[in-house]
Amino acid sequence: MSHSELSEPYAAERESSRPLVVIRRRSGTGLRRTIPRVLALLDRAIVRLLPAVPRPVVQRLSSRYIAGPNLEDALRVVRELNAQGKLATIDVLGEEVSSDDEARAIAGQYHDVLAELDAAGLDAGVSVKLTALGLELDHDLCRDNLEAVVRDAAARGRFVRIDMEDSSTTERTLQLYRLMRDEGYANVGAVLQAYMRRTLEDASGIDNVRLCKGIYVEPYSIAYRDFDEVRANYVRTLEQLVAQGAYVGIATHDEYLIEQALRVVRAAGLSHDQYEFQMLLGVRPERGDALVADGHRLRIYVPFGTHWYEYSLRRLQENPKIAGYVAGDTVRGLLGR
Numbered sequence: 001m002s003h004s005e006l007s008e009p010y011a012a013e014r015e016s017s018r019p020l021v022v023i024r025r026r027s028g029t030g031l032r033r034t035i036p037r038v039l040a041l042l043d044r045a046i047v048r049l050l051p052a053v054p055r056p057v058v059q060r061l062s063s064r065y066i067a068g069p070n071l072e073d074a075l076r077v078v079r080e081l082n083a084q085g086k087l088a089t090i091d092v093l094g095e096e097v098s099s100d101d102e103a104r105a106i107a108g109q110y111h112d113v114l115a116e117l118d119a120a121g122l123d124a125g126v127s128v129k130l131t132a133l134g135l136e137l138d139h140d141l142c143r144d145n146l147e148a149v150v151r152d153a154a155a156r157g158r159f160v161r162i163d164m165e166d167s168s169t170t171e172r173t174l175q176l177y178r179l180m181r182d183e184g185y186a187n188v189g190a191v192l193q194a195y196m197r198r199t200l201e202d203a204s205g206i207d208n209v210r211l212c213k214g215i216y217v218e219p220y221s222i223a224y225r226d227f228d229e230v231r232a233n234y235v236r237t238l239e240q241l242v243a244q245g246a247y248v249g250i251a252t253h254d255e256y257l258i259e260q261a262l263r264v265v266r267a268a269g270l271s272h273d274q275y276e277f278q279m280l281l282g283v284r285p286e287r288g289d290a291l292v293a294d295g296h297r298l299r300i301y302v303p304f305g306t307h308w309y310e311y312s313l314r315r316l317q318e319n320p321k322i323a324g325y326v327a328g329d330t331v332r333g334l335l336g337r
């Protein structure tokens with residue numbers, strides 16, 4: 001089995017910002033233009049209202065993004081992905097932990113994940129959130145939990161990706177990543193967010209990184225907010241990472257960025273084992289299939305567990321068709337189906 005996230009170096013429509021004006025027209029063309037604008041307006045309103053949507057509705061709408069409540073659900077999904085030529089990284093949902101015991105329990109679940117991946121012979125690593133391992137509770141507890149997971153994974157030849165959370169954790173997360181590397185663990189990698197103004201600087205010296213746009217709401221003073229600026233910083237950072245020889249997990253579903261990434265890796269003459277694409281479970285699977293068919297490595301982020309709420313809200317916020325889904329679910333609920 002190849003643990004490709006280890007291979008290097010571990011051997012290792014956008015919505016218009018114009019104001020939305022709904023003009024009543026009788027012609028089909030007019031309607032064709034008006035309906036998408038109304039939906040876009042609805043989408044934005046529903047994204048703002050998502051925290052008020054009842055939890056059972058959020059759970060139903062987000063089920064495509066989450067393997068299920070149990071480890072068996074994640075293993076089943078990874079088995080299916082592996083059969084399709086896709087790699088995976090498993091995330092134990094747990095960022096809502098509020099006690100040391102809960103953080104230890106999440107770390108314990110990661111040990112179970114690693115053992116079961118071995119037992120099932122599946123090609124996957126794990127992704128951890130430091131808040132789930134106790135970052136906001138006790139720094140030493142978090143470090144110990146992280147090190148135990150990284151050590152266990154190393155012994156099994158598996159990779160640990162440290163997810164990046166909101167900006168209050170950026171510095172502490174990168175410090176713990178560097179600490180693990182300094183302690184000799186090569187099976188651990190960081191995540192950089194293209195919307196952060198500091199990212200290009202953080203990229204320097206990092207040799208195994210997942211590059212994503214970033215999902216948390218950050219102040220303008222530290223983060224790009226403009227859609228095109230985020231894209232531009234993504235491409236700049238990717239070019240720098242490739243130039244410095246880093247192994248990059250190109251994490252995006254944005255067609256423009258996928259095309260730019262293909263250009264960058266081709267221009268650098270990288271072979272298919274020197275980078276990988278990464279996508280979230282339930283998002284643009286057909287685009288993922290096409291990347292795999294073209295010979296690219298693709299890793300799918302597979303979350304499971306009972307702490308599904310925060311993750312689900314973030315995924316729904318990003319779904320461009322959220323208004324339609326919420327409306328559809330409401331209608332189905334009213335019809336009792």
Ligand SMILES: Cc1cc2nc3c(=O)[nH]c(=O)nc-3n(C[C@H](O)[C@H](O)[C@H](O)COP(=O)(O)OP(=O)(O)OC[C@H]3O[C@@H](n4cnc5c(N)ncnc54)[C@H](O)[C@@H]3O)c2cc1C
Pocket residue numbers: 013162163164165191193210212213214215216251252253254255257278279280282283284300301314315316317318319320
């Ligand atoms: C593997 C992976 C790991 C990640 N890890 C982190 C992390 O550690 N920290 C962090 O801050 N962020 C992380 N993210 C999230 C990332 O920062 C973005 O928020 C997310 O990927 C959406 O950005 P995008 O590049 O796909 O572009 P977007 O412009 O948001 O999306 C491009 C297109 O993808 C489709 N799409 C995107 N999201 C959805 C959705 N939820 N439902 C349906 N369609 C959708 C739509 O067609 C959309 O037009 C991760 C993303 C991936 C793929």
